[in-house]
Amino acid sequence: MSRLERHAPAFVASALLVTMPWWLQAAGGYTELASRIVILGLAAMGLNFLLGFTGVLSFGHAAYFGLGGYGVAMTLRYLVPSSAVAILVGVLAGTVAAAIIGALIVKLRGVYFAMVTIAFGQVFYFVAFRWNRVTGGDDGLTGWARLPVGVGPLTLDLRGSDLAFYYFVLALLGLSAAAMGLLLRSPFGRTLLAIRENERRARFLGIPVERHIWLSFVVSALFASLAGALFALLNNFIDPRALRWDQSGNFVIMAVLGGMRSFWGPLVGAGVFVLLQDLISTRTQSWMSFVGAFFVLVVLFFPRGVLGFVRRRPAS
Amino acid sequence: MTSLLAVDNVTQRFGKLVAVNGLSMLVAPGELRAVIGPNGAGKTTFFNLVSGLIAPTSGRIYFDGRDVTALTPEQRVGLGIARTFQITEIFPELTVGENLRIAVEVTSGQRLRLWRSRRRDGEVRVRVDELLGLVGLQPRADRLVGELSHGDQRATEILMALALEPRLLLLDEPTAGMSDQETYGIAELIRRIHRDQRLTILLVEHDMRVIAHLADRITVLAEGATLAEGTFGEICCDDRVQTAYLGAAR
Numbered sequence: 001m002s003r004l005e006r007h008a009p010a011f012v013a014s015a016l017l018v019t020m021p022w023w024l025q026a027a028g029g030y031t032e033l034a035s036r037i038v039i040l041g042l043a044a045m046g047l048n049f050l051l052g053f054t055g056v057l058s059f060g061h062a063a064y065f066g067l068g069g070y071g072v073a074m075t076l077r078y079l080v081p082s083s084a085v086a087i088l089v090g091v092l093a094g095t096v097a098a099a100i101i102g103a104l105i106v107k108l109r110g111v112y113f114a115m116v117t118i119a120f121g122q123v124f125y126f127v128a129f130r131w132n133r134v135t136g137g138d139d140g141l142t143g144w145a146r147l148p149v150g151v152g153p154l155t156l157d158l159r160g161s162d163l164a165f166y167y168f169v170l171a172l173l174g175l176s177a178a179a180m181g182l183l184l185r186s187p188f189g190r191t192l193l194a195i196r197e198n199e200r201r202a203r204f205l206g207i208p209v210e211r212h213i214w215l216s217f218v219v220s221a222l223f224a225s226l227a228g229a230l231f232a233l234l235n236n237f238i239d240p241r242a243l244r245w246d247q248s249g250n251f252v253i254m255a256v257l258g259g260m261r262s263f264w265g266p267l268v269g270a271g272v273f274v275l276l277q278d279l280i281s282t283r284t285q286s287w288m289s290f291v292g293a294f295f296v297l298v299v300l301f302f303p304r305g306v307l308g309f310v311r312r313r314p315a316s
Numbered sequence: 317m318t319s320l321l322a323v324d325n326v327t328q329r330f331g332k333l334v335a336v337n338g339l340s341m342l343v344a345p346g347e348l349r350a351v352i353g354p355n356g357a358g359k360t361t362f363f364n365l366v367s368g369l370i371a372p373t374s375g376r377i378y379f380d381g382r383d384v385t386a387l388t389p390e391q392r393v394g395l396g397i398a399r400t401f402q403i404t405e406i407f408p409e410l411t412v413g414e415n416l417r418i419a420v421e422v423t424s425g426q427r428l429r430l431w432r433s434r435r436r437d438g439e440v441r442v443r444v445d446e447l448l449g450l451v452g453l454q455p456r457a458d459r460l461v462g463e464l465s466h467g468d469q470r471a472t473e474i475l476m477a478l479a480l481e482p483r484l485l486l487l488d489e490p491t492a493g494m495s496d497q498e499t500y501g502i503a504e505l506i507r508r509i510h511r512d513q514r515l516t517i518l519l520v521e522h523d524m525r526v527i528a529h530l531a532d533r534i535t536v537l538a539e540g541a542t543l544a545e546g547t548f549g550e551i552c553c554d555d556r557v558q559t560a561y562l563g564a565a566r
Contacts, residue, residue, distance in 0.1 A: 187421040187429045194418045197407035201473075204367065204405070205422050206393030206480065212427075 044266030046223025055196030060117030066243030068228030094225020140239025259305025326375030353537035396483030408462030419479035467498035
């Protein structure tokens with residue numbers, strides 16, 4: 001494969017993303033919608049680091065997504081008037097929680113692992129739901145708004161301009177994708193593929209499988225919590241639904257929809273998911289049943305997802 | 317001379333079934349030892365015990381004088397015990413080259429390297445090519461290993477075990493299901509690594525031609541215990557061995 005060919009997907013992806021506010025607007029969308037696609041896409045790509053490239057299914061990534069969001073909201077509401085600090089706090093909260101929970105569950109496999117991740121996720125959901133005084137409970141946490149980032153002339157007006165916020169989000173997606181891409185092409189990334197392909201062989205090559213799954217889990221949750229932090233900033237709001245198990249399920253759907261064996265697949269899946277939701281929910285409350293039907297069709301007919309279908313494995 | 321592997325009175329029970337029953341064995345450094353026996357004699361269980369897949373019900377296992385009974389498979393690989401499986405264990409959706417590359421990178425202590433490095437990637441590539449060259453697999457290096465012939469898959473697994481630079485190599489029926497020509501190729505490979513690297517090898521094998529050709533000594537297992545031990549000539553004339561095999565056949 002030539003250099004150009006190898007990097008083509010990244011080029012196509014960046015071109016589409018950079019111009020998204022325009023073509024989405026032309027198609028009847030709006031800038032916020034573009035930001036939502038990128039943010040949920042980042043969460044799904046984070047989940048897929050674990051699901052698609054380590055072979056471990058987490059059904060509880062909304063926990064880290066939501067912790068990122070609450071970290072941002074509570075920092076801006078109670079602590080420091082700085083979007084940057086808020087994002088750092090959110091990412092730290094989600095990642096630390098994942099490091100602790102991951103260490104407890106990393107010996108479990110398959111459906112047991114998935115079930116326990118749901119259970120831990122729901123713990124955070126109920127805390128946010130019940131702890132009215134601090135989290136705002138069921139009504140969510142309001143009374144704060146995202147603030148500009150940067151200093152002096154290098155200030156990005158996140159608050160006043162939806163477009164500025166979109167490019168801020170896109171830049172963070174770019175950095176995250178680069179980081180995940182580099183990790184996956186490193187020897188460490190190859191040990192994760194090894195675990196996905198054949199855990200027993202990986203173990204008998206001397207790879208401490210549990211430790212590597214834990215690392216992958218933490219990396220994966222880090223990007224999910226970054227996405228959650230941005231999600232809260234996008235809406236100037238966070239509520240317990242961001243932590244709930246159905247949000248976790250949506251991330252899995254996005255990853256599988258777009259193609260969990262391809263790097264950009266989950267982003268495509270998030271795009272399809274969000275656009276379908278936006279399109280159908282204006283007409284009917286039961287938009288999820290349409291997304292569900294579409295999901296079933298994809299799984300039945302294109303098991304490698306939308307992107308896996310568009311871009312067949314090159315003959316080797 | 318002290319033994320590289322010392323198995324001391326090891327028993328493995330699965331419920332009521334006694335798969336290995338008070339087995340003891342000494343393997344000298346540089347020895348190629350064949351382990352034979354009728355089906356159900358406990359050969360694979362014995363390999364699982366030595367490689368750490370399961371922990372024995374009782375008894376101890378020593379490797380190079382060190383008690384490894386409680387160590388995990390990963391730790392034993394670190395000490396130099398590598399193995400292949402009766403049913404090939406490889407990474408089917410990766411290429412042959414990638415399969416070996418992972419093994420080489422783990423062995424050279426790079427499994428936690430998070431970045432790409434031209435120099436180290438180059439070193440890894442050289443080592444991978446060297447391994448592929450042992451069985452002439454270079455032309456198929458970029459093929460997905462799951463698409464290769466059974467023989468090439470088995471060969472890839474053996475190369476992965478060799479990539480670990482082991483001091484003790486456990487081969488569980490390496491030529492099972494192979495054509496005569498493939499069997500010859502694998503037997504040659506085993507003979508060469510044993511001769512050139514003085515690698516200690518434990519070999520479970522059914523093909524008597526391969527055993528006669530390769531093994532320094534043979535241990536015959538029956539019902540989880542050692543029935544006889546000796547050279548090929550000594551073993552094949554042993555009445556008890558003949559009874560165990562023929563008895564099992566009838």
